[in-house]
Structures are given as C-alpha cells and as structure tokens.
Amino acid sequence: MSSGSRLDGAVLVVGTGLLGTSIALALRRAGVEVLLDDVDGDNLRVAIDRGAGTRLQPSDTPDVVVVACPPRHASQVLADVSQRFPRATLTDVTSIKAPVLAQAIERGADPQRLVGGHPMAGREVSGPAGARADLFDDRLWILTPAQATSDHVMQVHRLVSTCGGYAVEMTATEHDLAVALVSHAPQVVSSALAAQLVDADTTHVRIAGQGLRDMTRIAASHAPMWNDILAVNGGPVADILDKLAQELQATAVALRAGQQAEIAALLTSGAEGQARIPGKHGAAAERYSEVTVQLADRSGELARMFVAASDADVNVEDVRIEHVLGRPSGLVSLFVSPDTGTTLADALRARDFDVRS
Amino acid sequence: MSSGSRLDGAVLVVGTGLLGTSIALALRRAGVEVLLDDVDGDNLRVAIDRGAGTRLQPSDTPDVVVVACPPRHASQVLADVSQRFPRATLTDVTSIKAPVLAQAIERGADPQRLVGGHPMAGREVSGPAGARADLFDDRLWILTPAQATSDHVMQVHRLVSTCGGYAVEMTATEHDLAVALVSHAPQVVSSALAAQLVDADTTHVRIAGQGLRDMTRIAASHAPMWNDILAVNGGPVADILDKLAQELQATAVALRAGQQAEIAALLTSGAEGQARIPGKHGAAAERYSEVTVQLADRSGELARMFVAASDADVNVEDVRIEHVLGRPSGLVSLFVSPDTGTTLADALRARDFDVRS
Numbered sequence: 001m002s003s004g005s006r007l008d009g010a011v012l013v014v015g016t017g018l019l020g021t022s023i024a025l026a027l028r029r030a031g032v033e034v035l036l037d038d039v040d041g042d043n044l045r046v047a048i049d050r051g052a053g054t055r056l057q058p059s060d061t062p063d064v065v066v067v068a069c070p071p072r073h074a075s076q077v078l079a080d081v082s083q084r085f086p087r088a089t090l091t092d093v094t095s096i097k098a099p100v101l102a103q104a105i106e107r108g109a110d111p112q113r114l115v116g117g118h119p120m121a122g123r124e125v126s127g128p129a130g131a132r133a134d135l136f137d138d139r140l141w142i143l144t145p146a147q148a149t150s151d152h153v154m155q156v157h158r159l160v161s162t163c164g165g166y167a168v169e170m171t172a173t174e175h176d177l178a179v180a181l182v183s184h185a186p187q188v189v190s191s192a193l194a195a196q197l198v199d200a201d202t203t204h205v206r207i208a209g210q211g212l213r214d215m216t217r218i219a220a221s222h223a224p225m226w227n228d229i230l231a232v233n234g235g236p237v238a239d240i241l242d243k244l245a246q247e248l249q250a251t252a253v254a255l256r257a258g259q260q261a262e263i264a265a266l267l268t269s270g271a272e273g274q275a276r277i278p279g280k281h282g283a284a285a286e287r288y289s290e291v292t293v294q295l296a297d298r299s300g301e302l303a304r305m306f307v308a309a310s311d312a313d314v315n316v317e318d319v320r321i322e323h324v325l326g327r328p329s330g331l332v333s334l335f336v337s338p339d340t341g342t343t344l345a346d347a348l349r350a351r352d353f354d355v356r357s
Numbered sequence: 358m359s360s361g362s363r364l365d366g367a368v369l370v371v372g373t374g375l376l377g378t379s380i381a382l383a384l385r386r387a388g389v390e391v392l393l394d395d396v397d398g399d400n401l402r403v404a405i406d407r408g409a410g411t412r413l414q415p416s417d418t419p420d421v422v423v424v425a426c427p428p429r430h431a432s433q434v435l436a437d438v439s440q441r442f443p444r445a446t447l448t449d450v451t452s453i454k455a456p457v458l459a460q461a462i463e464r465g466a467d468p469q470r471l472v473g474g475h476p477m478a479g480r481e482v483s484g485p486a487g488a489r490a491d492l493f494d495d496r497l498w499i500l501t502p503a504q505a506t507s508d509h510v511m512q513v514h515r516l517v518s519t520c521g522g523y524a525v526e527m528t529a530t531e532h533d534l535a536v537a538l539v540s541h542a543p544q545v546v547s548s549a550l551a552a553q554l555v556d557a558d559t560t561h562v563r564i565a566g567q568g569l570r571d572m573t574r575i576a577a578s579h580a581p582m583w584n585d586i587l588a589v590n591g592g593p594v595a596d597i598l599d600k601l602a603q604e605l606q607a608t609a610v611a612l613r614a615g616q617q618a619e620i621a622a623l624l625t626s627g628a629e630g631q632a633r634i635p636g637k638h639g640a641a642a643e644r645y646s647e648v649t650v651q652l653a654d655r656s657g658e659l660a661r662m663f664v665a666a667s668d669a670d671v672n673v674e675d676v677r678i679e680h681v682l683g684r685p686s687g688l689v690s691l692f693v694s695p696d697t698g699t700t701l702a703d704a705l706r707a708r709d710f711d712v713r714s
Contacts, residue, residue: 120564140563168560178561181553186569189550191627192604193543196597198630203525204535205633206497207477212543213634214571219627227621234612240553241612245605247549252598255591264584270548270576273555276562277570302676303660303667310660319659319676 007032007158009063012056012088014038014077016047019093019119020068021131024052026163029133035060046128061085064155066117067092071228074100078114079107086110089155091117095179096232097144097172115156116144116172118179119165137164144172180236187218187226188241194219288317289341294354295330305332305353312347314340331356364389364515366420369413369445371395371434373404376450376476377425378488381409383520386490392417403485418442421512423474424449428585431457435471436464443467446512448474452536453589454501454529472513473501473529475536476522494521501529537593544575544583545598551576645674646698651711652687662689662710669704671697688713 010033013024024034024047034053038044048055065081067074071094082090082104090113094100097116105111120140141160145153160167170178194216197205230237247266254262295301309316318335336344345355367390370381381391381404391410395401405412422438424431428451439447439461447470451457454473462468477497498517502510517524527535551573554562587594604623611619652658666673675692693701702712 120566142564170560174558174561178558178564181557181561182565182569185553186550186572188605188608188623189546190568190572191624192601192608193546194628194630194634195604195623195626196538196542196600196630197633198626200538200630200633201531201535202633203527204531204538206635207499207535208539208634209477211547211575212539214574215543215547216627216631216634217571218568219624219631221628223621223624223628226624227617230612230620231615231617234615238609238612241605241609243553244549245602245609247552248545248598248602248605251545251549252595252602255587255595255598258588258591260584260588263587264580266545266552267548267576267580267583269552269555270573271551271578271580273551273553273557274573274576276554276557276559277551277565277573278563299670299672300667302673303663306660306663310657313656315656316659318678321675 006030007064007155007162009033010035010060011064011066011159012037012060012062012081012085013053013066013068014081015068015070016040016043016052016128017068017070018126018128018130019121019135020066021047021050021052021128022121022133022135023066023068023093023119023163025050025131025133026136027159028052030162032162035062043128047131050128050131052128052131062088064089064091064159066159071096071100071232075103075107075109078104078109082109082113088113089152090114091143091156091159093117093119095183095229097142097175099176099232101144101146101172111147112149113152114146115148115153116146116175117156117160118142118144118175119160119163121165134164136160139165141165141167142175143167143169144175145169146172176233177236180233180240184230184233184237185240185244187221188230188237189244190216190219288335289338289344291334291336291341291344291348292356293332293334293348294356295332296354297330302332304351305334305348308347308351308353309334309336309344312340312343314344314347363387364421364512364519366390367392367417368421368423368516369394369417369419369438369442370410370423370425371438372425372427373397373400373409373485374425374427375483375485375487376478376492377423378404378407378409378485379478379490379492380423380425380450380476380520382407382488382490383493384516385409387519389519392419400485404488407485407488409485409488419445421446421448421516423516428453428457428589432460432464432466435461435466439466439470445470446509447471448500448513448516450474450476452540452586454499454532456533456589458501458503458529468504469506470509471503472505472510473503473532474513474517475499475501475532476517476520478522491521493517496522498522498524499532500524500526501532502526503529533590534593537590537597541587541590541594542597542601544578545587545594546601547573547576645692646695646701648691648693648698648701648705649713650689650691650705651713652689653711654687659689661708662691662705665704665708665710666691666693666701669697669700671701671704 012035013020014037016038027034035056036053037056065088067077069077074092074094101116121135157167316334320333348355369392370377371394373395384391392413393410394413422445424434426434431449431451458473476493478492514524673691677690705712
C-alpha cells in the first residue's frame, strides 16, 4: 500500500509530545526538513535540543502538517493549520478518528487535504524526552482518508513509510470500532474486574495469581486519559460491553444449570479468539527464535550464558526467567533473531549449557 | 498459625502428579518418611526414581495421608483412605473445597480427621517430572478444617510448614468464594473477551496491543481442566459474573449518555482494586529490589552487565528488558534481594553503567 518513495518538502509537526517528537526524529533520520510548533514552550525546546527540527517561522510553507496535539485540541488545530497553510497535506495522530475528523471539517479543515492517521505505537512514558526515532519502525499506522484526493493520500503514505511504519487504510468508523474492540472495551473490563477487589477480604486478594494480575494490569492506567478516550468513542465501546455483559450473564445461567456444553463452547471460542492475536512479544516479534536453557544452580551462570551469547556475536533481544508463582526457576528463555537461533544454541551447548530447544 | 514443629511419622501421598510428587520431595528434603501410591504406574515409577519416596506396602500405616488426585476422583479416594487407615490424618490439594469435602464425607470419610487443603502453587507443566521440592516454599496453603479435631488440624499445619509453605485457615465456603473471585471468574472473563475476536476482521485483531494480549492470555488455558473447575464451583462464579455483567451494562448506559463522572468512578475503583493485588512478581517477590539500567546500544553490554553482577556476588532473580510495543529498548531492570540492591547499583556504576534507580 505504501508508495515506498520518500518525502521531499518540509513537514510541520504541531505538538512536540512523545508522538510528535518521535515523528520528527524519524523524519530527520531520513533527512527530511522538519518544522516544529507547540503552545508548550518547554516541550518545544526539548524537541529542538534533541535535534527533532527547527522552530516554525512565519514565512515557512510546509508541504505536510502533522497535528500531534492531545485529542481534545486536535480538531481545532487541524482547522487552524488548514486555513494557515492552504495547500498543505493535513494529518493527525489521535487514537479516535471519526468524531475528531468530523469536528475538524465542521470547524473549517479542508476535507480534500485531510487524511486521518493513527500510528499503533506508544510508550508508557510521555513528553519529548521519551521520544525515539525508531518508535514507528515496522509498526502499523492506520490511515482514514475519506474525502482526501489521491495526491494528499499518497503524501501521507510517504510520511508513514519515511517514519518506518506501514500504512493500512480503513474508514474512520471502522477504525473506531476496531480500537473499541481491541483496546477500549478491554480497558473497561479490566477496570470492572479490578473494581470487584475493592471490598474483598485481604486474605482473598492475597490468593491472586498471575492470571488476575495480568487481567487487571491496565486497570492501573492513567484514568483521566482513559476517561477522555472513552467519552469520545462511547458508542462503539458500549456496544461491545453490552455483548460481553450478555455473554457473562448467559454463562452465569449455564453455570447454575450445570450446562457444561455451553461452558465448554465459551472456553473453546476464547482459545480460538486468543490464538488470532499476533505473537506474544508483539507483532514485529513473531520473528524471534526462542532458545531455552536450564541453568545449573550455581552463581555466575547467567553471566556465563550472556558472555557465551556475546562471544558468539548473537544479540539477545529479550530474556525470560521462568517463575514458579513469583520465584525464579532455572529455566531461562533467550529471544534472538531467527538467523542466530542455531548459532546461539550451538555456542551454549559448546560451553556445556543444558539447551532445551 | 503454623506450629513450627516437624512431622514425625510416615506420610502417604496418593497421586504422584506435579503437586503430589512436589509435596513428597519437599517432605523428603526435611527427612520425613514418604510412601507413594498411584493408579498410574508410570507416574509412580518416575516419582520413586526422583527420590520422592517408596512404594506403599500393605503393612504400612501412615500418620498422614495426602490425596493429590484429580478433583473428580478426590472425594472417593479420601473416603477410601479414611476407611483403610482408620487413625490417619486426611488432607487433599484440590482447588475447590466445599463440594469435594462434602462428597468425601458423604462417601464415608471421617469428618473428624479430614482437613481440606489447597496449596497456592503450581506450574504450567504437569506430571512428576516437573515436580520440585521447593514448589511450596513461602507459598500460601489454605486449610479448611471444618469438623476435624485439633490434633488432626495440627498435623496438617506441620505438613504445610515442613513443605515450606504457610497455612491460612478459612471455611471451605469462604475459600470457594475467594478463588471464584480471584481465579475462576477472571478465567471466564478472559475467555468471553477473547471470544469476541473470533469473528473480528483480521486487520482489527492485528491492532491488538499488550493490554488485550495480557487480558486474553489465560483464555489459552487447558479448556477441559477449566470446564471441570467451573462445573464444581459454578454458583460462586455465577454470582461474580452477574455482578460484572451489571457493571458492564451500567457502564454502557453511562457511555451512551455521556455520564463521565460514572466512567471516572469505575476507572478509579479499578485502579484502587488493582493496587490491592500483591506485587507484580508474585507474593513472595515483593521482597525484590529493582535496579534499572539504560544500556548503551553496543553489542556485549548485557553480558558485561551480568558479569558485573556476578563479580559483585549478586544473584539476579529476574530480568526485564523494556519493550516498546514488541521491540527491545535499552532499558533493563534487574531484580535482586533487597540486601544486594545497593551493592549491585554501586558495582554497575563503578563499571560506567547508566544506573537509573
């Protein structure tokens, strides 16, 4: 879908938080001229100091404007830059598309130049200090072109590929339904499940294992941000919550009636749905090979293992130490790129490690 | 609660799967005489080969019998051993207590000698080959004594502390409500959430991030085992599912009506409930110190770091490499016992590592 060709003209990034500054750094990495603007002067200075681009000047005429402001400001800023730069291609990075884009057009943004965008990347940190030029490498970047002309759509495709991402087009409505399903509704479910623990006996909560811990992890997320997101995408999220509520109620009825076949069907569907989700270390990480080693219970064995990997010139991308309900065991998994998996296993065996896979 | 004193007489373990063999190994570690029995001759031989004990002989008279059979057989086996060993203390390890113990008594088990047990430990592997003597070290082990006399209750406390665990008493009903809350209902929720993905568009599923991945991980669990568990603990699980369904429906109504205060309240309760769950690396692991290092992007840095830890005689219990949506970043966390956290940080700084905490 991406053109593969690179951007020529200048790109203006409005908003120098994590995403905006990361886009700017990714573009600078590719040699693109980047102009920066932000109402937050501190963020702007940090971004400029990091080499993300130069401060926007009144005479500048960017070819592309990327609006990377918080969702509640994005529509107005899109309308503003549309009027200020009457020929520029316009895009944004907000995580909800249909209402933001509709409001932008209502407020005067040119629909023929507006291509909604949502890069599927982020970090748990925020602000320009956490930005990275490689944040979008191999990441999905959803585009919702609507009424934009093909020239402007192509410009945004170039922007995405220059940033290292790959673009997938869908309608804004389709996008909002998709994120409701895979992100917003799960957030509500996690919060609702965790909320059940508020009044629970301490001894009962203490029994909690890894399953509950995983399922409630995102319930600790930043509440105000989620409140904003859920407010804007309320309809699609509500539809999914209704379906889930029905499913849970039907399951409760089946449990009380001892209808094991219905329970089995739900468990089977769950396993089937779970299997559709891309690799456990993220979409890009399905390309890792896993080498599992049973370490002897002697001090220095981890160090010896990493030295062996390093001596074999193998780059370890991730490490997992198997934990038996909270305590480490001797089983360690190393994740490496597939072309080095065999090299690593051989190198470890050569130094008498007990390689299991 | 535990007496601290050790077991004297012989313990019979019936069922040499993961839990039974681990109990046997833990008892042998403490020098206790262990007798083994299993209808599965292969498992029994593996357990004996691993030094878990000796095969039960007709003349043996164990002081304590631990029934570590699958839940569907446990009641009958408890009744059988109660009759065969009319003075032995009886306990089990099944994960649902009230129905199993009631059935055992119905079938003839002596209620005065029967103390239900549920060690909160397990592994993702099964069978005697995966058993470990230290599986229960520092683990919670729930006891549901009911009508047992204090002598027999005390014997089971000794069993638990000899195995390295710590006993907490509650009623069987309370136990079943607690595991419904922290384990069984979350399993159903995970399955129901994952089941929503079965008919979803592939592009939509591809957008899934770590949040959905975490929340649906246990949906991949062994369905037949869960079907058994849910069938036996249906009532308590159904009650929690009903409450959750009501919460989700109320949230859907609030989302459609734009009632942000209600959404905010749910998100806040969720964060509050989540905070009650013991430490992220498991209950015992709250005792870890975390040392975070920003590694330079040079090959061999991981190895150099582990060598520094090893040279400082610090035992690394766990490693986390920060991943930005599937790709490794330079931020690595090392988890060590608190008395070595400062030593490790100093040792790393002395070798010019960028220690962040």
